[in-house]
Amino acid sequence: MKNTIEGFGELVFGLPVMEARLSAPTFASLKKTIDSGSTLDPGIADEVAEAMKEWAMEKGATHYTHWFQPLTGSTAEKHDSFIFPDFKGGVVTSFSGDELIQGEPDASSFPSGGLRATFEARGYTGWDPSSPAFIKYDSVNAATLCIPTVFCGYNGEALDKKTPLLRSMKVLSDQTIRLGKLFGIDCGDAMAQATLGGEQEYFLIDLDLVAERPDLLRTGRTLFGKPASKHQQLDDHYFGAIKPRVAAFMAELDAVLWQYGVPAKTRHNEVCPAQxxxxxVFETLNIGVDHNMITMEVLKVTAEKHGFACLLHEKPFAGVNGSGKHNNWAIMGPDGKNWLKPGDNPHENAKFMTIVVALLKAVDTHADLLRASVATAGNDHRLGANEAPPAVVSVFLGDQLTDIVEQIEAGGANESKDGGHIHLGVDLLPQLPRGNTDRNRTSPFAFVGNRFEFRAVGSNQSPAGANIVLNTIVAEAFDYICTEVETAVAGGKEFNAALQDVLAAVIKEHKRILFNGDGYTDEWIEEATKVRGLPNLVTTEDALPMLQTQKAKDLFAKYGVLSNAELESRFNIYEETYETIIGIEAATAAEIAKTMLVPAAVTAIAEYSAVPAVAGICAEMSSLLEKAVAGIAKLEAAEKPAKQIAAMNELRVSIDALESLVPADLWPLPSYAELLLV
Incomplete structure (x- = not known):
């Protein structure tokens, strides 16, 4: 443990390293930029770059890269060495402030969604000082200095996920500070920060078995496979003892992540075998997103070292649990406190409940955008299944907070279900005890004590997209509440009375989003859609057009998070990505069925046809084979995603039925039992 503590963050050019290696004025200037979001002083860039280079070279680095997050959903790098010719037959090492601040990767082959033409190749990366640089070692232990950056086009258009994330964080900070001032909180130049604790689910499958599954290799999920007779029915894997081979993997995973400064805290078996x-621990949102992208990469690299393939697809196996990325989101005010943690006095709880009510307004107004932010081909398999929230977005507060919300709507809260009558003093809310809610795993957006958990984010997604939406819609709700209260107070109304009136009106308009029950039931879906009028955007094709509504355009443009052109580019990219993924899956399914599985069935039928005792099985296989062949033809003829999906599902029925009849030694694909239980 001593080595762990001393080694935590040793691959990170963080504040302790900066303070030790930079002059006091330079460190103070850079820290101010990081803490307050003020403009970077370019005059310090050369000193920072030189210190960063020397530190990186001591760690064995020969190259540096601007590490960015294009709209592919992953990260990107272009490595440049530190060496530079001295024009005397030798070289010197060099890394300037200009090279630190700005890079110029070729941007022509990254998706832009129409923001730029293919021949317009110029793109820029710009240093993000708020996320520390780090060293990354490859498989042969070569080291590269990675500098987190934004990525934009020649005219400044955002071509990445970090740029709008930082914009949304700034907007949320501005509106949070404004809200704080209403409650008498003024913390000078400090920023408010959204925070993130991103849970990451994944599967570990034996690497040799994955190599025999073209569907897993190409698409990340199994396109065929009959259920194993035993999988997760007994719930015996969940939180069970971790097997030695997996424990060894997890130990190395934690050790590497700690070196990167990722505060990995919890590890456990999930519901499904091999999951x-x-x-x-919570971090500033921007760093939390970067750390999650690092975590996904380290998961895959470390898994291979231990003979595993790490599957991050949302639904690698049909019929069992898929994987999500629970997005635990909170607000740390400029006073350094978590404002989603109930306070110790009525005044703090008035602020807390104002934020809760603002969240109700934000989620109800923009439930369609939240759903669109998690819309992918992989996540479509998961949302609405029994391990994930439904596609209908609702908010869970628990009985006590819901009761207080109802009291506010009725004219003011003066008691708590858990605490009896409370003296209010000057404010309108009772003191709230800790642990004031149960957990509701069926809710897409649930309050869980000191944060809201958005449970619909897919395991393979960058958390940036969902948090861009979340930050912006909450900022809008804060803006509305602040404006209404400020206007009322300016007109002579006392603050608490004005706040009570505004919150009551917001609750009355948006309380339909509240639901504390079982989100999996058909009754809830019917009530949500037919009675409450909540959107039910079941598929990606249903959800993505929500990015094109005038409401969405106005929202993101008003707060400068995404221009109309940038927002349209996201729609175009995500739509094309969805169609491409479905097309790859369809082509892979047809190829596997035609070249591997149909021949296996033909061989089995030929062997069985000579044995009268199994004539019935032979006839059943022949019938299924006929359906499979017809299904392949139908799949190959399908062109649009909806028809391709329907044809894949239809083909899978006959193929999976064949797997249950064809002798195991003839079936060319490792079975679910082998994949999940070996």
């Missing part, structure tokens, strides 16, 4: 989870 696991890792969760970190």
């Amino acid at each position: 696991f989870e890792i969760a970190p």
Whole structure:
């Protein structure tokens, strides 16, 4: 443990390293930029770059890269060495402030969604000082200095996920500070920060078995496979003892992540055999997103070292649990406190409940955007299944907070279900005890004590997209509440009375989003859609057009998070990505069925046809084979995603039925039992 503590963050050019290696004025200037979001002083860039280079070279680095997050959903790098010719037959090492601040990767082959033409190749990366640089070692132990950056086009258009995330964080900070001032909180130049604790679920499958599954290799999920007779029915894997081979993997995973400064905290077996989870401690949102992207990469690299393939697809196996990325979101005010943690006095709880009510307004107004932010081909398999929230977005507060919300709507809260009558003093809310809610795993957006958990984010997604939406819609709700209260107070109304009136009106308009029951039931879906009028955007094709509504355009443009052109580019990219993924899956399914599985069935039928005792099985296989062949033809003829999905599902029925009849030694694909239980 001593080595762990001393080694935590040793691959990170963080504040302790900066303070030790930079002059006091330079460190103070850079820290101010990090803490307050003020403009970077370019005059310090050369000193920072030189210190960063020397530190990185001491760690064995020969190259540096601007590490960015294009709209592919993953990360990107272009490595440049530190060496530069001295024009005397030798070289010197060099890394300037200009090279630190700005890079110029070729941007022509990254998706832009129409923001730029293919021949317009110029793109820029710009240093993000708020996320520390780090060293990354490859498989042969070569080291590269990775500098987190934004990525934009020649005219400044955002071509990445970090740029709008940082914009949304700034907008949320501005509106949070404004809200704080209403409650007498003024913390000078400090920023308010959204925070993230991103739980990450994943599967570990034996690497040799995955190599025999073209569907897993190409698409990340199994396109065929009959259920194993035993899988997760007994719930015996969940939180069970971790097997030695997996424990060794997890130990190395934690050790590497700690070196990167990722505060990995929790590890455990998940519900399905071969499924696991890792969760970190809360961090500033921007760093939390970067750390999750690092975590996904380290998961895959470390898994291979231990003979595993790490599957991050949302639904690698049909019929069992898929994987999500629970997005635990909170607000740390400029006073350094978590404002989603109930306070010790009525005044703090008035602020807390104002934020809760604002969240109700934000989620109800923009439930369609939240759903669109998690819309992917992989996540479509998961949302609405029994391990994930439904596609209908609702908010869970628990009985006590819901009761207080109802009291506010009725004219003011003066008691708590858990605490009896409370003297209010000057404010309108009772003191709230800790642990004031149960957990509701069926809710897409649930309050869980000191944060809201958005449970619909897919395991393979960057958390950036969902948090861009979340930050922006909450900022809008804060803006509305602040404006209404400020206007009322300016007109002579006392603050608490004005706040009570505004919150009551917001609750009355948006309380339909509240639901504390079982989100999995058909009755809830019917009530949500037919009675409450909540959107039910079941598929990605249903959800993505929500990015094109005038409401969405106005929201993101008003707060400068995404221009109309940038927002349209996201829609175009996500739509094309969805169609491409479905097309790859369809082509892979047809190829596997035609070249591997149909021949296996033909061989089995030929062997069985000579044995009268199994004539019935032979006839059943022949019938299924005929359906499979017809299904392949139908799949190959399908062109649009909806028809391709329907044809894949239809083909799978006959193929999976054949797997249950064809002798195991003839079936060319490792079975679910082998994949999940070996």
